[in-house]
Amino acid sequence: MKHFPIFMALEGRRVVVSGGGEAALAKLRLLLKTEAKLTVVAKTPAPEIVDWAAEGRLTLIDRAMEAGDALCARLFYAANEDDAEDARVADLAHRDGALVNVVDNLQDSQFITPAMVDRDPVVVAIGTEGAAPVLARAIKKDIEERLSPRLGLMARIGKAFRAKADALPFGVKRREFWADYYAQDIATEDAAASTLDSLLDKHLNASAKEGRVELVGAGPGDPDLLTLKARKALDAADVVIYDRLVAPEILELARREAVMLSAGKEGFGPSVTQDAINDMIVTHARDGAHVVRLKSGDPTMFGRLDEEIAACDAAGIAWSVVPGITSASAAVAALGQSFTKRGRNSGVRFITGHDTKGFADHDWKTLAREGEVAAIYMGKKSARFIQGRLLMHGADALTQVTVIENASRPEQRILATTLGELEPTLTNAKLAGPALVFLGLAPRAALSAAQQHEMEAAI
Known part of the structure; x- marks a missing residue:
């Protein structure tokens, strides 16, 4: 900017x-x-x-x-x-x-x-830093059509009413009062004044609002892959409790007044405990807040979702789940591959490289079979362990392996290797971001290049 x-x-x-x-x-x-x-x-x-x-x-x-x-x-x-x-x-x-x-x-x-939409005292300014004035005018036209021509009248009358509205407690109740008022389209000054008085009486006498929790998937990182339902949840949240891997661009979409709380977890590193996260969720919801628990990817995929739901249930707090695009889906799309393919595999396994007890054990014998495909979350630091287990159970050292760092983000990086070279490939790559390991899949372009090299070597 x-x-x-x-x-x-x-x-x-x-x-x-x-x-x-x-x-x-x-x-x-x-x-x-x-x-x-x-x-x-x-x-x-x-x-x-x-x-x-x-x-x-x-x-x-x-x-x-x-x-x-x-x-x-x-x-x-x-x-x-x-x-x-x-x-x-x-x-x-x-x-x-x-x-x-x-x-x-x-x-x-x-x-x-800037280009301006004038509903005095409501003014919307649109700027493109001189790069695209035609675009600024198009945005202005779109906003002009969306905003009532009477919005300025409502805002002027609302401004004069602010002292009376201060009778409502600061925070959620006061925001809900103003949201109710501006959700209407009022044509005259008398109608606006009457509406404000009746709304204030309604909100002053309303029973205390019960808090609720939405467990929301933030997707793999690209804001364009955020679901509409997740976007609406962020726009309405009073409190956002977010994971370390949630992209900053997505956090920017939260309502400006929302309380933003980091609940970062890092494998083999400093972390906020799950009990502390549960306490945060329950405490704010009990205070009447609309809490969004924002998780990278999809909350149903290695996201400790059941524990947070159990904490809400134990506290008698209403909750709902907003699924997101899991990182594996974004990563496999970047490879130009699909999880399943006729003649290659009819299933795919989603596994984790480590859990709360350390490196995670799996059915390595089945995974080692030719044609098996697996998406391994949190596999970066456990790569040598995974490599050793698979080779020990008979996996071919030439099995294709792909590692995708920062899937869907501008700094995305794709490493194509084999099981036998998984380490030291990862160590040498010095990956800094979150990474997924795909067993049995290669990027389509890299695979084509490898096949061409094999054909040339055979001639």
Whole structure:
């Protein structure tokens, strides 16, 4: 982000525009919606500017700009539609201490004016840092159609009602009151005032809200793979208790006011205990919060889901599960492979490399058979153990193995190897992110290259 969006207080503040043509008019039509003290400096101002000056809506200086014209100005627009003149007046404004925008010149501007959806006092600003103004206009059009034209009226009346609404406890109850109000489309001031009074009475006399828990899958990391239901849960959550592997981009989607609590777990490393996580969930839900327990991938896959459900049941707290795309599905898609294939395998095993007791033991004899396919979660640090167990039970050292680090994320990495070379391949790769190990699968492109090499060697 090269431009940080802010809303600047302009009430009673001086804003200066240099120029009297179409570019200046475009800026003035926006600025006249503010309560700023506007000054236009132009030798040949457009008739509209002359009329606005006659109406007292702005001050017109009908000459070329001089030093001192932008003194005490909070903002300055160079809108002369002439590069040399814009550069000259921008330099003068800089010396006078104003923040300068040169119209249609991103490089020489200290600030930019975004596209805006105006439902005063509700204002939505849309910026693309000059990269795609057409896109900004398309987004503006979409938002314009979604927001009621009466939203500004409702917001102004709601603002005046805030002192009365403070009778509700701060937090969930107050948010629910305002959510109820703004969910309506009210046409008149009298209707809005009446609605606010009745809603306040309803919420003041409502019984205490019971908390609830949603156990939500965050998917493998790519925010585009987050389900719509998970997105809605994040948008409504009062408290989000999240795992270490949940991508920061997904945490950004949570409601701004939500309490964000890390419940990180790391194999063979420092971790928040499961009992402590259960306590966090139950404590916040008992306080009436909508708790989202956010887990990487799918909560039903090696996510200690049953333990957290049991804790909710024991505390009498309502819960629901929102499944997510498991990391193995995203990873196998990156390989260009499927879990099952006619003539190769009719089943796939999802196993873990380690559990709470250490390295996990499995039916290694069955897994060692030719054609078996397995997706091994948490297999990075247990790779040597897995390799040894499989080879000990007769697995072919040339069995294809693929390791996918950070599946679905921009930093995704794919390593194609064999069971016999799994270690030291992993050690040499110095993987830093979460990784899945696939037994019996290879990336389609790597597999094609290997087959081509074998054909060339045979000739």
